Amino acid sequence: MKFSCEKAELSAAVTTASRAAAAKSAVPSLEGLLLEAGGDLSVTGYDLKTGIRSTIKADITEEGSVVINARLFGDIIRKLPDDVVYMSVDDKYMISISCAASKFYIMGMSADEYPDLPVVDYQNSVYMKEKDIKAMIAETTFAVSDNEARPIHTGALFEVENEILTVVAVDGFRLALRRERVAKTEVGKISFVVPGSALNEVERIANDSDELVKITLGSKHVMFTLGSTMLISRRLEGEFLNYRNSIPQSGKYSIEAAKRDLISTVERVSLIISDKFKSPVRCCFTDGVLKVSTATTLGKAVDECPVKGDGEGLEIGFNNRYILEALRAAPAENVRLQLSTGVSPCVIVPTDENRNFIYMILPVRLRANEN
Secondary structure (H helix, E strand, O other): OEEEEEHHHHHHHHHHHHOOOOOOOOOHHHHEEEEEEOOOEEEEEEOOOEEEEEEEOOEEEEOEEEEEEHHHHHHHHHHOOOOEEEEEEOOOOEEEEEEOOEEEEEEOEOHHHOOOOOOOOOOEEEEEEHHHHHHHHHOOHHHOOOOOOOHHHHEEEEEEEOOEEEEEEEOOOEEEEEEEEOOEEOOOEEEEEEEHHHHHHHHHHOOOOOOEEEEEEOOOEEEEEEOOEEEEEEOEOOOOOOHHHHOOOOOOEEEEEEHHHHHHHHHHHHHHOOOOOOOOEEEEEEEEEEEEEEEEOOEEEEEEEEEEEEEEEEEEEEOHHHHHHHHHHOOOOEEEEEEOOOOOOEEEEEOOOOOOEEEEEOOEOOOOOOO
């Protein structure tokens, strides 16, 4: 195996594929990257759950394949000068890497020891703009559960219907929903669940561009194709929450506010909250003003935020992190909070009729003497 390529392109491919390599495994090859030189050069990482393959142009003088430790190889390539990288592998898997005056000789492993990526038996496919899928993932995965007792909720639900893609994440305390029109679809209606860990990698790989991402659905796996990079993940199986029945359709009170003002207010009172000193933020909705307060053993904090609407003195408590993550993710300058009682969910939606996002947060019960 012998090839040469630009350092920048190789470094990008190695960095991307390394995200799927196992950090530690009883199978040494899973801690490595599979390099395959054929028509082009492909770099693959695979931890038996998620696989990433990135392909780049290279001048290949001798075809072949080898497995090389992902961490070591990544460190070497990143530190090389910005020049052409020359690599060769002999029949004993000794790898020679040279770039300008830098030379490395390291041992690799046989590609025969590397597991094959799953084959996605094509069923359906959907196309989205990269910037749209990137935003939809970023604006929902904060609500993906990390509780392995309900594995299905450690992923996000993808639903395609009437040329609209809906992504939903829930963790038992909150719900995040985003909708966007697909660029192209070959199906009428489908739904599947993708692990949150795989979606985080898709978000990192995707660019803020109008280039199309192809989402290919198989019976057990799903594949995201982004330019020259392909990510394959297993699908999660099980019964996902019936989110349509979980979201209140309306609230007794409708309060509008500038998202930035709400975030700043909650951030300020949260300064005396920490993992060690926990306390809910108490929100009191009056005519034109939201009064926010909290108290821990460190002290007490009180602040106000201007709003439109009258909550008639409704008091409701929230986990400060939950409400901040929802507000920061909301793709709107102004938001509407729909509330009914101090123990019913708070629904956050845009102030216009677009309704391309819906966030729901369950309240924290307040004690009478709190704050």
